[in-house]
Structure formats: C-alpha cells, structure tokens
Amino acid sequence: MSDELFNLFNNNPNLVSFCPVCNQKFHSLQATVISEKKNGYLMHVYCRKCQASLLTLISADNSGINSVGLITDLAPNEVKKFYGNLPICDDDILSIHQLLAQKKVLIDKL
Numbered sequence: 001m002s003d004e005l006f007n008l009f010n011n012n013p014n015l016v017s018f019c020p021v022c023n024q025k026f027h028s029l030q031a032t033v034i035s036e037k038k039n040g041y042l043m044h045v046y047c048r049k050c051q052a053s054l055l056t057l058i059s060a061d062n063s064g065i066n067s068v069g070l071i072t073d074l075a076p077n078e079v080k081k082f083y084g085n086l087p088i089c090d091d092d093i094l095s096i097h098q099l100l101a102q103k104k105v106l107i108d109k110l
Ligand SMILES: [Zn+2]
Pocket: 019, 020, 021, 022, 023, 024, 047, 048, 049, 050, 051, 052
C-alpha cells in the first residue's frame, strides 16, 4: 500500500479512523489491504483495544474520498479467502440438500 493512502487514512476525519465500538483511534499498522483497485481499497482494520474488526471500503471519485465501514468477525485471511467468490444461489442449496439426502440413504443402509 502506498504511503499516500496511509496518510489519508490517518489524517482525514471523514474516513473511518476511529473504532466504531470503543472510539479508539486506529493506527495504520492495524490495517490490512484486502483488495486494491483503480479508485479504491477494501481494507480490514483491527482494533487492538476492544478486538473489534471492521471492513472498510475507501473510494475516490469526482465527488471526493468516501469510506463505508462494516463491523465483521472475520480475520483478514478469511476475508481474502471469500472475497470475490460468487454468492450462494438456490441451485447450490438444492444440490447440497440432494447430496445430504443421498448420504442419509447410505448411512441408513449401514
Ligand atoms: Zn475498539
């Protein structure tokens, strides 16, 4: 991550710079970049004081720099693991149901 973003993150009061749970100021070393794109970053921020985690999307466009935060219980590696995966659809649920039903038949035969 560039030093420019770290400076923005620490000095801009409009960005998520405080823990929403305990109001502790986030230190830049607690932030992990999950995804970096042309106009924004998805970051995982961990509060060492209360151990809350926050996913924050920081984006820049013609209107300025914006951030949106979401409290999560995921660790950075877990976010990276699931980031970009397709959502679960109805067919996925039906396939799992059919698989489990088949396994139950096999188990019942034992
Ligand atoms: Zn906190």
